[in-house]
Amino acid sequence: MTSSIRKKSKTKETQARKKQTARIEYPFSAIVGQAELKQALICAAIDQTLGGVLIFGDRGTGKSTTIRSLAALLPKMDVATDCPYNCDPQRPAHLCERCLDDDAETKLKKKQVTVPVVDLPLGATEDRVVGALDLEHALSKGEKLFEPGLLARAHRGFLYIDEVNLLEDHLVDLLLDVAASGENVVEREGLSVRHPARFVLVGSGNPEEGELRPQLLDRYGLSVEVKTPTDVSQRIDVVKRRDAYEQDPAAFAEQWKNKNARLRTKIKQAQARLSDVNVPDETLVQASTLCMTLGTDGLRGELTLMRAARALAAYEGSQSVTLDHVKQMAACSLGHRLRRNPLDDASSRVRVDRAIEDLFSE
Amino acid sequence: MKLNPSEMTSWEDAALAATLFAIDPTGIKGINLRAQPGPVRDEWMRRCRDYFSKSFCWKRVPLNISDCRLLGGLDLPATLTAGKPVAEKGILAEADGGIIILSMAERLPIGTAATIANCLDCGEVVLERDGLANKTPTQFSVIALDEGIHEDESTSSKLQERFAFHVELENVSYQESTHWSFSKHAVNKARKCLPAVSITNDMLELLCAAAMGFGITSLRAPLLARNVARALAALEGNQTVSKDNALLACRLVYAHRALYLPAEIEEEAEAQQPEQTPEQNESEQDQQQQNNEQQQFDPQSLEELLIEATQAVLSKQLLEKLQSTASKNNQKSQSGRSSNLKYSDVRGRPVGVRKGEPGNGARLNVLETLRAAAPWQRIRNNVSTTNSDSRRIDIQREDFRIARFKQRTVTTTIFVVDASGSSALNRLAEAKGAVELLLAECYQRRDQVALIAFRGKQAEVLLPPTRSLVRAKRSLAGLPGGGATPLASGIDAALLLAQQIKQQGETPTIILLTDGRTNINREGEADRSTAETDALLAAKEVRMENVSSLLIDTSPRKQPFNQQVAEQMGAQYLAMPHANSQNLSEAVLAHTSSKQSMALAS
Incomplete structure (x- = not known):
């Protein structure tokens, strides 16, 4: 039996994706309120190394709607044609084995695809998450073929886990490992495959239904707490728009097309600008002081805060990161890293704001 | 046919819910049918089934359904025969266009509930199992047979949140249930009308404002109410949703979700209910805030409509429910215990x-x-x-x-606090402080705590087992002192709770803080001698249940009676006349950790 990786055009993923596009998702720009959530997701899209977004919130706040609307919003990305892992032809260091071989021979052909936003459904089994031997092919042709799983599909995109606190432990461990290493290593059923898997892990959950393990918490770059808008007129807006969307999704999406497009351009520009944004030493010192005051464990918090502020600066079109950017991203980059003080009722957000006030108010 | 909301009985409500559900099952999504199995429920189900054609797809989902049957997976016999993987449709995909019935929905595992809820939202089953990957569009509605008896025993809030209706048949007599006002013909006619029914923005605003008024934060509620209002209009044969339709929809969708009443009504209710718990006050304040916002939004008409909506929703049961259980708000959020x-x-x-x-x-x-x-x-x-x-x-x-x-390996520490007048008030403050410190400790060990206070004539569970510090602190802050000492009731309540905890496979520990000057017996009569024998009896029962316990004597001098109680309970006895919260909590910790290490050793 020869070992190879199946061409993308035939995969189950593509079939599944085709069906997915048939359903028109609610447009991102039509979402009322939720500014913080939108900002966090946009920053994560601008700088994928930010490492994941965790969303906590009440029921019926539109968490899932917002995330599922991302795919249609984000600018398309270049991928190598026929690559099952969405390899980026511009970054030879991160190519999968197949593309490396191809690249050595001829220049990789590229095509544009939408950024994958992959749902990890509850009840998914391990073999579908990491990928496994393609049985049908093995049976009919007698060849060992690797059928890429959800992790491969999510490479360079988003992996969304709704109800992350209900996910089985062994799957959580697996995801953590891959998210940390950026590489999926499959050793099963006589297969030995490794492929890049860098994705933004987006988890949503309801803290009342069980808390997350601290390891998993720390793995997320940003955390956002979403609430339903309490303003009546905003709520009426939500219901009206939802009503309009349900009546005719296509027409509704058309109506918001331009706004989505404008946002898309802005994100695209920010992505291009990101590496040019300057981070002054002074701002770095301020960010570190803030982290030290709050007592966040490890350096991950500082690094995330800096990157998030830089992504925001790029999004806003600034040349360099200012204290204001740091302030804006502090709550969502540091909130979930604070050591719990069980008797302090204040939410982590309030504590971060308090620290900012104390440090930088003069 | 005129529907007058204020005169409808719960059976008529239930009948109307079934009718509307039959008109627009996909819009209404589901019904939580809370009733014990019996002729009334059977009658309701029969009537509901009658609205659909013979070939309509009804699927019953058993409680212990595996993911494989629910979502689909590998068909074992077919795979063996064919020699290649053969997929099998799951029940959710099979139920496309039909209705699934969840039996014993109150015991449905949270994972299953979440899966069903997700399919309801997305309209498709996403399968990533056993080497199979596909998405099957499916649209189904749900009838959840909720056979819970206790208040906290109910269908997962994940599902209830997505259902429009909650139907209670507990107090309906069989006699009553023979009456049914809507014919199959009317439903068929309404189904034809439904696509043409429109709803004005005014009515949408009314639905939103009313939901806010009742403290319903989820935005699914007004959307469901919209669907219900449209179905009501279709039932009346109208093209647009009238105000009455919207008001009735409020009643049907919001009544069971309501957390509190809009301010105007609350004031009336207050007159009947002078004693208010702190929480109600809080919610009222919130309410007033929201009301101000409403006024800013649309001063006149909306508010008037809101009052009407409230009256439509208002029923005697609802008032009782809202007033009797202020803690209900908290209990609602306690559904999942996955961790x-x-x-x-x-x-x-x-x-x-x-x-x-x-x-x-x-x-x-x-x-x-x-x-x-x-x-x-x-x-x-x-x-x-x-x-x-x-x-x-x-x-x-x-x-x-x-x-x-x-x-389950969770330990639940039950604090039984003597809040009587004899247990001098400063003691109570110390006990509270100790409990708070212990809470912090329990929190770190991921244990649960519960709090029972006894004073006056009886004991009261102030805090059912929880890990939420915020809740615990709140109920501690609201703990009043003063009155007689019904020690026996306190121990009884603790034991009852401990038994419940044991049934869930968790380990209870009772920490009793008292000065031992009991003067109220189990009957609630003031008689010192019977009070003491009752307390000793209750203590003995604790030992028989083999619940680990600790008695902390808070009286200024060692109480021999307390020692007796401790002996009967098989409890560790600790006299702490000069206890402050710090050493109190240390003592309790020493007790619980020694128990744990003993348990480990054995």
Whole structure:
């Protein structure tokens, strides 16, 4: 039996994706309120190394709607044609084995695809998450073929886990490992495959239904707490728009097309600008002081805060990161890293704001 | 046919809910049918079924359904015959265009509930299992048969949140249930009308404002109410939703979700209910804030409509519910307990399988192992030529699936606090302080705490087992002092709670803080001698249940009676006349951790 990786055009993923596009998702720009959530997701899209977004919130706040609307919003990305892992032809260091071989021979052909936003459904089994031997092919042709799983599909995109606190432990461990290493290593059923898997892990959950393990918490770059808008007129807006969307999704999406497009351009520009944004030493010192005051464990918090502020600066079109950017991203980059003080009722957000006030108010 | 909301009985409500559900099952999504099995429920189900054609798809989902049957997976016999993977549709995909019935929905595992809720939202089943990946569009509605008796025993809030209706048939007599106002013909007519029914922006605004007024934050509620209002209009044969339709929709959708009443009504209610708990006050303040916002939004008309909506929703039961259980708001949010479970390969309740080898106590799950091996049979038979009998199933090591179990290891500490007048007020403050410190400790160990206070004539569970510090602190802050000392009732209440905790497979520990000057017996009469014998009896019962306990004597001098109680309870006795919260909590910790290490050693 020869070992190879199946061409993308035939995969189950593509079939599944085709069906997915048939359903028109609610447009991102039509979402009322939720500014913080939108900002966090946009920053994560601008700088994928930010490492994941965790969303906590009440029921019926539109968490899932917002995330599922991302795919249609984000600018398309270049991928190598026929690559099952969405390899980026511009970054030879991160190519999968197949593309490396191809690249050595001829220049990789590229095509544009939408950024994958992959749902990890509850009840998914391990073999579908990491990928496994393609049985049908093995049976009919007698060849060992690797059928890429959800992790491969999510490479360079988003992996969304709704109800992350209900996910089985062994799957959580697996995801953590891959998210940390950026590489999926499959050793099963006589297969030995490794492929890049860098994705933004987006988890949503309801803290009342069980808390997350601290390891998993720390793995997320940003955390956002979403609430339903309490303003009546905003709520009426939500219901009206939802009503309009349900009546005719296509027409509704058309109506918001331009706004989505404008946002898309802005994100695209920010992505291009990101590496040019300057981070002054002074701002770095301020960010570190803030982290030290709050007592966040490890350096991950500082690094995330800096990157998030830089992504925001790029999004806003600034040349360099200012204290204001740091302030804006502090709550969502540091909130979930604070050591719990069980008797302090204040939410982590309030504590971060308090620290900012104390440090930088003069 | 005129529907007058204020005069409708709960059976009429239920009948109307069934009718509307039959008109627009996909819009209404589901009904939580809270009733014990019996003729009334059967009658309701029969009437509901009658609205649909004979060929309509009804699927019953059993409580212990596996993910494989729910979502779909590998069809074992077909795979073995065909020699290649054959997919099998799950029940959710099969129910497309139909209705699924969840029996004993109050006991449905949270994972199953979440899966069903997700399918309701997305309108498709996403399958990523056993090497199969597909998405099957499916639209179904749900009838959840909620047979819970206690208030906290109910269908998962994840599901209830997505259903428009909650129907209670508890107090409906069979006599009453023979009456049914809507014919099949009316429903058929309404179904035809429904697509043409429109709703004005005014009515949408009314639905939103009313939802806010009742403290319903989720935005699914007004959207469901919109669907209900449209179905009501269709039932009346109208093209647009009238105000009455919207108001009735409010009643049907909001009544069971309401957390509090809009301000105007609250004031009236206050007159009937002078004693108010702090929480109600809080919610009222919130309410007033929101009301101000409403006024800013649309001063006149909306507010008037809101009052009407409130009156429409208002029923006697609702008032009672809102007033009697202020803590209900908290209980509602306590549905999931997933984090209390510990997975194990050895003991506990079976919950699925994982790849792995038997041994070390782990048990092989034969069926799942077969399922894993099935698709490979043709290859394996080709490769291993020695295996002449092709009908034999070739199982290899990598196919082994072992059963997984979950067990609970949570310790729940029940604090029983004497809040009587004799337990001097400064003592109470110390006890509170100690409890707070312990809470912090329990929180770190991921244990649960519960709080029972006794004073006056009886004991009261102020805080059902929880890990939420915020809740615990709030109920502690609201703990009043003063009155007589009904020690026996206090111990009884603690024991009852401990038994419940044990039933859930968790370990209860009772910490009793009292000065021992009991003067109220089990009957609630003031009589010192019977009060003491009752307390001793209650203590004995604790020992018989084998619940670990600690008695902290808070009286200024050692109380011999307290020592007796401790002896009867089999409790550790600790006199702490000069206790402050710090050393009190240290003592309790020493007690609980020694118990734990003992448990580990054995």
